[in-house]
Amino acid sequence: MSIKYTPDHEWVKIEADGIVTVGITVHAQDALGDVVFVDLPEVGKAFAEKEVAGVVESVKAAADVYMPVDGEITEVNEGLRDDPSLANSDPLNAGWFFKVKLSNPPQLDGLMDGTAYDELVKNS
Template identity: 70%
Template sequence: MTIKFSKDHEWINAADAAATVVGITVHAQDALGDVVFVDLPEVGKTYAQGDVAGVVESVKAAADVYMPVSGEVVEVNEELRANPSLANSDPEAAGWFFKVKLSNAAELDALLDAAAYQDFAANA
């Protein structure tokens, strides 16, 4: 598994470039509190790295979900749409948001590894 992190607090599992999985980090869900709604991107839509691809709303606030890499959304997590609390209970597995087909794998190099993200999040 190749998991990278963005400074916008998304994680990306780039083990399979055909269906790279994206979600929010444990740090992000901790900051948001209880997630009550997710607005997921449209399947088939193409985004550039850094584009807003969705929204997550909690009892405290709403936050944009940014595209950590450029690509086309190939699948969304319908289970998350039905049960947004998965973003809290299992943010880096069952609470994934969407899968994307990478258009530029080199963009992964700009993302943080786990240790660098932990340092970044600790000071955020």
């Protein structure tokens, strides 16, 4: 399993069978502060890359969660709806947002690896 990153601070964990899991990065949750609400997409809905797929709200601000690749939502993290603070306490595991069935797998090649993402964050 490898993880890729977007310039919009989403992480994408590549799973088996053309499925990826998407969440917000540690940097994103640090910038947002305490997450109090998440609006997750509808299962079965298809999105294009860079389309807004959800919203995360914190005590400081609201931010869009962008679709990192073209695909269809196969699952959402209901636990995150019940406890939005998971996006802060465990953003890379229990705080995942949704799973996507890829419709254009080569788009993953355009995402950043961990080193490139770390450079982006360091220079922002």
